[in-house]
Amino acid sequence: MCGHVSIYYKNRNKDLEIEKLVENINHRGPNHTGIYKKDNIEFAFKRLSILDLENGSQPFEKNNNTIIFNGEIYNHNILRSNLIDKGYEFKTNCDTEVLLTSYIENKEKCVENLRGMFSFIIYDEERNLLFGARDHFGIKPLYYLDNSDFIVFSSEYKAIVNLLDEVNLNEKSLQNYLSFQYVPLENTMIEDIKLIPPGYSFTVKDGKLELKKYYKVDFIPKKHITANDVKEVVADSIKHHMDAHVEVGTFLSGGIDSTIVATIASQVNPNIKSFSVGFGVDGYDEIEVAKKTARVLGIENIDINVTQQDYIKSLPEVFYHLDDPVADPSQVGIYFLSKEAKKHATVVLSGEGADELFGGYNIYKEYNSVKPILNMPRGIKKALNGVSSVMPNIKGKSYLYRATTPLEDRYIGNAKIFENDEVRKIVKNYSENNEYQKILSSIYEEARINNYDYVTTMQHVDVNTWLEGDILQKADKMSMAQSIELRVPFLDKEVLELAKHLKIDQKISNSNTKVLLREAFKDIIPLHMVEKKKLGFPTPIRVWLKEDLGDVVRQTIHDADVDEVLNKDYAINLLDNHIKDHQDNSRKIWSIYAFCLWHQMFMENKIIKY
Incomplete structure (x- = not known):
């Protein structure tokens, strides 16, 4: 629906010029720009008009509370009715006022009643604090930067990255990215910029940011579903x-x-x-x-x-x-x-x-095929796993490996690009502490505590x-x-x-x-x-990397100033082998290319055009 930037000044050493910051995300809301400044708080908002086109502009103020809100509250009519029954009056038909009024009535517990997608921040002038939240699944993003002078939030980090005195690559994130094809959990590729996690609310008071989990996605069968x-x-x-x-x-x-x-x-x-x-x-x-x-x-x-x-x-x-x-x-x-x-x-x-x-993912079906081996004694599975490790790349090798290797040692979600041993060959500063098993250890621990079955454990990893x-x-x-x-x-x-x-x-x-x-x-x-099998979203980079797209990818990897962190020769060798049809390296090549292009734009400040 919209985009927003907010600033909480700890020390007013300089004006961060919020009006300029928010223009970097004008695409999120080209219909209206709103600015709010009071005390040590500044809000900037870009609106994409969806509900109550006449009266839904933000920042929105009510009873000494001010909100900026990106998203939609789908049960706003029910919430509005309940609040009217409690004596509240409304001057708009938009869900923004309903959300703010719900906060006025319920304070931090307002998030418990919401059905929708959202990232929002409220300035409670009477309590002298900021309160905000991100929706249950993380549909709407919210980034933040917290330093000694200010805390700043934004719907996209391109609006705030230039506030850093120095933009540094997060090499832990790079290592994770090469396995996951994205930066997992609350980190970003840039040091000092983080994401508010899904299902979390937060407060900022007396210069301190505190996060609290208000919603947990779980999969615990308790009743029959038809x-x-x-x-x-x-x-x-x-x-x-x-x-x-x-x-x-x-x-x-x-x-x-x-x-x-x-x-x-x-x-x-x-x-x-x-x-x-x-x-x-x-x-x-x-x-x-x-x-x-x-x-x-x-x-x-x-x-x-x-x-x-x-x-x-x-x-x-x-x-x-x-x-x-x-x-x-x-x-x-x-x-x-x-x-x-x-x-x-x-x-x-x-x-x-x-x-x-x-x-829905086809990989979930592997449970039915590996089930006969899962129940074998541990010693036999260990021996079979050893056999799989020395087998040549023939039919059955992958099956034997998957059937005898615990999920937590191999499954990181619906896509895995590089295994740890290959990441070690690509990044210059590899760390065993950043291997994907350690990144996901707490997620697998939750699955064990909840006694999740094989498929549900996979779902749990994917959702998180x-x-x-x-x-x-x-x-x-x-x-x-x-x-x-x-x-x-x-x-x-x-x-x-x-x-x-x-x-x-x-x-x-x-x-x-x-x-x-x-x-x-x-x-x-x-x-x-009805019975059509899942194909995903098929994109022909496997084919195009052997054509013009391959030339673009090769040049980008060559030009990117990433020699201190990446082994470019390894990357180019992957591309060459792909072009020669030795093996399908398309997703691996694409992951390295995507990082190199990102690095050119965000770390080298280059304007790239093809």
Whole structure:
């Protein structure tokens, strides 16, 4: 919906010129700029008008409290009614006033009642403190910088990075990034800039920032869930996510998640427009499936084809808008989808989150195949693991390794790029203390305490890493780059409260994923989509790296001033072997390239154009 910057001055040694800072994120809210300054507090806000177009400007003040808020509160009408019953009056129809009034009534406990996506900060003048929070899943980002003179928050760190006296690379983050393809947890690629974690609130008082976890995503089956239960709660969430005073559209891929969203959305609004993207390369294009779905639903479908040259030219802008590098090639597709959708709508619905909540990733199915070995005695598994380590790269090697290696020693989420031994060859300052097993140790400990099964443990890792670090980062940044709001109905508190109870056989079978979700919607979505297997978001970098894209990648790695931290020769060798078809190194090459391009823009301050 918007973007904001806020400053809490500990010492007023200099004016940080908040008006200039917020202009760096004008794309997040081009409709209106609002500035608030009082005492040692400054707020700056960029608005993308969605609700109450006439009266929803921010910063918003009420009863000596002032708020800046990015996101949407989907239960704002219910909260408003409850607050009116308690004697509160409202002068707008926007959810911003409801959120602020809820704080006035409930103080820090207001976050317990919210259903939505949000990052917000409130200045409570009477209590002389800042209070803020980030939503349950981390849909909306919030970065911060805390030093001896000030604490500054921003929706994107490009607005505040120049406040650092010296911009230093976080080499721990670099090492993690090469395994995860994003920087995990609360760190960023830049030292001193961090993220407020999902499900956390915070206070700033007397110059001290304190964080508190208010919401925990868990998966503990306690009751029986039916297909009808799933259909009701998901459909309800989609309807709530269509609340807007502007045009709402929907992304439509060749997958079941966006198909479910588009189906329910078309029942609410038969005139809704859908948007699809393809790349014109065999095996990497789902436009025809999406168009078939749209025809069955009777809704308009607008498709775009991204050529290799389109893709290449967009890369500097794509990675600029991401802030931290995210080495997921599919984000370029979201960028172009958002660009096209902006011509027709201000809000779009998308299917992110269904895989994490309902068991949708194909890798989750490995449980059924490795189950016979999991229950073997430890000694036998250890021996088989030793066999796998000395086997040549033949069929069965990977299976034996996965079946005999504990999840915590190998699974870091839906994507793993480099193993530790290969990261050691790439980075110049490798540290065993930063290996991915240690980064995820607390997450796996939570899984053990909760007695999670195999698949649920995978989900738990993905929700706490991959979902925020990859899926939601690219969704927010690529859509907001085009001044369009992307909403994710599956990532709803009420949907999670149901999905947390699913059992393994309601998530995966031998042949497919999201078993109960498919069952719930099989009678209303187009028949050709009911059992369609997940393909992800296919992007043809494997093919293009052997063509013009490979030349661009090679030149960027060569030009980037990263010799002190990366082994460039190793990277170029990966590219050469890929081009010669010795092995598919596309994701590894892409991860190194993405970092190098990021480094040129954020560390070397270069303006890059292809």
